[in-house]
Amino acid sequence: MYLSTVDRTAVTRLLARYHLDLRIVAPQDAIPASYWGDSEAGLQGSTLYARLDTPLHSVLHEAAHYICMSPERRAGLDRDAGGDDAEESAVCYLQLLLADTLASVGAAQLCLDMDLWGYSFRLGSATAWYEQDSADARAWLAERGIIDRGAALTGALRL
Numbered sequence: 001m002y003l004s005t006v007d008r009t010a011v012t013r014l015l016a017r018y019h020l021d022l023r024i025v026a027p028q029d030a031i032p033a034s035y036w037g038d039s040e041a042g043l044q045g046s047t048l049y050a051r052l053d054t055p056l057h058s059v060l061h062e063a064a065h066y067i068c069m070s071p072e073r074r075a076g077l078d079r080d081a082g083g084d085d086a087e088e089s090a091v092c093y094l095q096l097l098l099a100d101t102l103a104s105v106g107a108a109q110l111c112l113d114m115d116l117w118g119y120s121f122r123l124g125s126a127t128a129w130y131e132q133d134s135a136d137a138r139a140w141l142a143e144r145g146i147i148d149r150g151a152a153l154t155g156a157l158r159l
Contacts, residue, residue, distance in 0.1 A: 001105065001113050003059055004052035010102055011059065015048060018067050022059075025051045033079040044078050056105065057095065057113045064094035067146060086140050092119065093137035094146065096130055 032049045033042035041058040042049035065081035099110035111126035121129035142149040
């Protein structure tokens with residue numbers, strides 16, 4: 001699933017809730033501040049760069065990195081979101097929650113896209129990790145107030 005295949009207005013509104021500005025780059029241009037290069041999203045300060053051929057999972061992953069960062073880290077953000085393994089796990093979980101807020105996307109579709117891109121999880125797939133092995137990611141998000149603490153314990157999560 002690519003940015004071109006979803007409602008970009010809905011994606012823009014979703015990111016704006018977290019004070020992120022989505023900037024679409026021309027098809028022939030390199031994406032500024034992209035960690036992976038090619039068509040992958042870039043993150044610089046509070047601006048998330050993407051092209052229409054950028055995978056949606058990349059847009060949501062970079063947005064989740066931004067959401068999970070402290071204001072101090074955001075201030076110096078340019079390409080490399082940093083963070084430790086626990087934060088990366090939380091970022092992966094949060095990108096799935098964000099996907100669930102977008103009509104015609106959802107966590108199930110994004111899990112498939114993550115698997116196709118090459119995300120790697122202990123249980124062999126993004127879906128298995130999301131459903132069976134993500135309690136630590138939910139706890140990390142709840143400890144920082146990104147998701148509701150009570151919902152994190154039950155698995156019935158809301159943004």
